Amino acid sequence: MKLEIAEFPVKQIRLCQRFSYGNQLLEVDEPGLINLVLQDPRISDASIAVAMPGERTRITGIRDIVEPRHKVSGSGQVFPGILGPIEDVGDGRTHRLSGMTVIAAAEYEGTIRAGTTVQRSAILDMSGPGAEISRFSSDIHLVVSFRIVSGLAELDAHTAIQLAEYKIAHRLAQTTVGLSPEKIVTYELDKLEPDLPNVMLVQGCITDPQHVHSGVGYYGLSLRDSMATFLHPNELFDGAVTVDTTRSGRGYYPTTWDWQNHPLVLELYEAHGRTLNFGGVILQRIRFETYHGKEVGAQNAARLAHAMKADGVLVTWIGGGNAFVDVMFTIRACERKGIKTTLVTYENGGKEGKDSPVLFYVSEADAVVSTGSLDRPLALPAMDKVIGPYEEIKIFPFPGAAPVSAREPLSLEARDVMIGGADLWGRGTSKCVEY
């Protein structure tokens, strides 16, 4: 399976009345795009704005971030099962607009008061200390803010938001059809070097099997409590794995953009043929709610890695709390089969770093890369401009919480309130060091 990703960098976005791309300038037909969004009767209102790095701008109500991509050849189309038909993806050629994203910002209060399925949105500062810690502050963003018809339940709201953002992202990427890219990167795993070790990525994903959208979409189908499955990494580049937009972006949840640009997948591709053979990705559901489930899920993932002849696996996860127990059991199961593991994880540990960095340990987890702690307060300054549906925001989405003005200085308890503030999969250079 060979995929060519053709890159078209964007350094400027102009809102006008036509779509075009040239000389790193993207022109966007603003009324056309708004009409596209309003075609869905679940959306009552929409507006578009551009946010540039370095501006004193705060974006609120962020539900998801996606990179504009479009397949010009090969099987299927991006976001199979959602935008595209349910077909194989990951080969042929895909165009991407780099250096920019589409941010879906929406006002939606949800019907659930608390728990893991309560709706949440994130904020992003384009300058200042918030920007410093976020991987998204250096891109240009086309922010689409919409208001959802009131009374919609979580699944409808999510679908409306996701379809709108993916349609927009796709339409923007289509401006590059017929043009020459700045560069083409080819991704294929077929050539194997016999002397190099076979390394796979085990990606643990927390899911809420009882919720209308479980949190992880696979070709548009919610992954609920299934056993692990194999993914060719190219499938991720073409949007085969997606998120629940009523919950993504806050804390330890990734955005669509993160799946499209998975740092461990990109790094493993870099190393493929040089220091290792990249054997592919194992998508593993975690946070089984009984000990039995956790152990079965862990051993199943290890058996799959073993069957695929992995010599070693990088293990990472989406989740918090007891989902980490699944991760540790997985590491133990792999090591017991002779598959070497290295875990990439964020830490907690409290404000001063004196508490336990993680919840649970197994002695086999002796190789761990830390991406830093989430538990550091963040003092954000006042901003001049607010883009997004919320002029006032609730920092803590709990029953009875009082909102604060989005323009004012904000005092956040932890870094993960800022979208991109949690380094989930080792994209950044933070880590915790022991003193």
Add this chain to the structure above:
Amino acid sequence: MTTIVHVVNQFFAGLGGEDKAGMPVGVIQGSAGAARGLQLQLGEEAKITSTVYYGDNYFHEHKEDALKAILEAVRSAQPQALVAGPAFNSGRYGVSCVEVCNAIANALGIPCVTAMHQENPGIGTYLDFANTRVYCLPTAETTAGMNDALKRMAKFAIRLAHDETVGAAQQEGYIPRGIRRLEQTDRPGAERAIEMLLKKIRNEPFESELPMEVWDEAPPAPPLAQVNQHRIALVTTSGVVPWGNPDRFKTYRNTHWRKYNIAELKELEPGKWETVHGGYNVAYMNQNPHFGVPLDALRSLESEGAIGPGKLYPAYYVIPGNQGSPAVMRRVGQEIAADLKKDNVEGVLFVAT
């Protein structure tokens, strides 16, 4: 002139062995006993202005008085840094060294260095305190390692006295205190991960960035002879609270606890309770709060005599447990324990999610 105070036990002060372990705190001007060895290592760079000593037993039997006296002695000497030990594998001495350093660093702001063997019980105390101004260096098991220990302690003490920045434990050679600081490195985590995995696969040495932790034993509290003779209370981290969340619990990282009245209740009526917690799907708990606060079962067992009549404490305690920092949870546990004991509760049913 850079000045240091050296704190030692009676044996290392040259004043006697086990028979003199009951000796109270005393001060010798300049260096005495093992402190002379330290002065040799310090050379011209620093001067030990006094040696403070105490009997190992005296310290543990009169801790408050001992610390007070040592504090006074150090306060009047005003050193730039303090050295305690080395204690090697002597447990009482190791623990007292750490206690002294912790007290001095907190009360006087003076940086301290001590040293002992990795398995000295003093290390446990050192980790508990996690004091950013107290450093412990590893030593050999016995005094055969004295010269080496003093040499390293001297070097470290001089750096502390000159207010130099001390780097990470692994780099500087002191025993880590479990204080993890957020820092930037020169390479992304993904790159570091592949490098670490390849080393592991090739059986080459590597350094994990997150050490595994071992929790210490807590001896079990004695059992209740016959549970229906005792007062029992329910404590839960499930986050079940009266509808409306009157005490404003957050869905994560809470720092306060509350108790809610169940005295006249035979069960939790649907609609009067809700669940505040961000770490699990609360749909079930909302439909039936008994999954976290099993009041119906408790009342049923009370009526059949398994719980003594009137022996179920008239309130249940709750703090939503999601992402609670262990330090906060420890404090909350202590506060709830005190509250329970005040009301003569003798056993606890703890429901966790």
Add this chain to the structure above:
Amino acid sequence: MSKELEKAGLPVALVSAMFPVAMQVRANRIVKGVSIPHPCGDPSLPKDLDARLRREIVRTALKALEAEVTGPTVFSPGIP
């Protein structure tokens, strides 16, 4: 947190579905809960069976409070 209660001399019967975690942090009297979101009961059972299961779990917890233990010990509620 339950360890602090125990340190104060109160025996604690900890009902938790995640007993490996409870054992690792050295809780001493651990009662196997059904599942993380519903430790004391099972919503898939008819109401009366669920109530019976809950009584059995609580009864096991009371027995745990009466038991002499030397370290982390798991008590499994019997099927009522």
